[in-house]
Amino acid sequence: MSTAPTTETSLDASCCPPAEQPGISLEDAQQRAAVFKALADPNRLRLLSIVKAGESGEACVCDMTEPLDLGQPTVSHHLKILVEAGLLNREKRGTWAYYSLVPGALDRVTGLLASL
Amino acid sequence: MSTAPTTETSLDASCCPPAEQPGISLEDAQQRAAVFKALADPNRLRLLSIVKAGESGEACVCDMTEPLDLGQPTVSHHLKILVEAGLLNREKRGTWAYYSLVPGALDRVTGLLASL
DNA sequence: CAGCTATATCGATCGATGTCAATCCGTCGG
DNA sequence: CCGACGGATTGACATCGATCGATATAGCTG
Secondary structure: OOOOOOOOOOOOOOOOOOOOOOOOOHHHHHHHHHHHHHHOOHHHHHHHHHHHHOOOOEEEOHHHHHHHOOOHHHHHHHHHHHHHOOOEEEEEEOOEEEEEEOOOHHHHHHHHHHOO | OOOOOOOOOOOOOOOOOOOOOOOOOHHHHHHHHHHHHHHOOHHHHHHHHHHHHOOOOEEEHHHOHHHHOOOHHHHHHHHHHHHHOOOEEEEEEOOEEEEEEOOOHHHHHHHHHHOO
16 A cells, blocks of 8 residues: 555564564565475475385485486485475485485475464 | 486386386376475465465455565466465455465365375 | 496576566446 | 556566586495
8 A cells, every 4th residue: 555654664662562464474484485395396296205105215316317207417406405495314325325204294394384 | 227218108008007107197296396386485375374364264465465565466476376276266346356265275285295 | 546336516508487667457436 | 437446467577496418526346
């Protein structure tokens, strides 16, 4: 609206519940969005699926390049994103790198949705 | 690996379960990723949050531009994406457009995660 | 040690996406 | 009928992100 002060730089840190912004905060939203960004790619979803279906719940990079039909650097890049999002664990054994689901990570994502 | 036939153009449509690809299919992954793409933006998450917290579970555009500090066209654009993702309903009453959560939509997203 | 293999990192390219300004459409009030 | 207002659409622009080729690093093996 025209009457709304566009520069509302929180002049009120004193008495009453200030402004009562509806919904979640911007910071909160940014953190949650970061997780969904990691999930917002078909190949990353397939990576998660492959890891989840793997032998002992883990899989190495070489097992994932072929089914996805992607180059090895690309797969490595996607896996890094999933690790940084807190969804996958990375464990290096010898020459190979094994990735596994972080326990409870997907349930935590569910919580992000439910608490909107 | 080096011994894998890189051009595996499905020569087997006859007898046995062919190739047994691990994880979900590419098509399935693309559909799921489309939903997560809609969720992968902080402002869209805030929109969902505002709608959910609204009076009778709905909110109109003019109620959302200010808390998000975004232009009206941008908000309209984000809302359209959420509607196309099947997360929001749009109902126009007179001059105003009211948006509401599609019942069970978030639970369906949870299902997308659980069935990976 | 030399060479090979499995991954990770870097740099570049190109399409996807968030944002805004300008404009258009529909509805309401005079 | 016309001006004002809510909202959607369009076009432009800047940034982000997925992908690849080339290269670097680390561990195994002869």
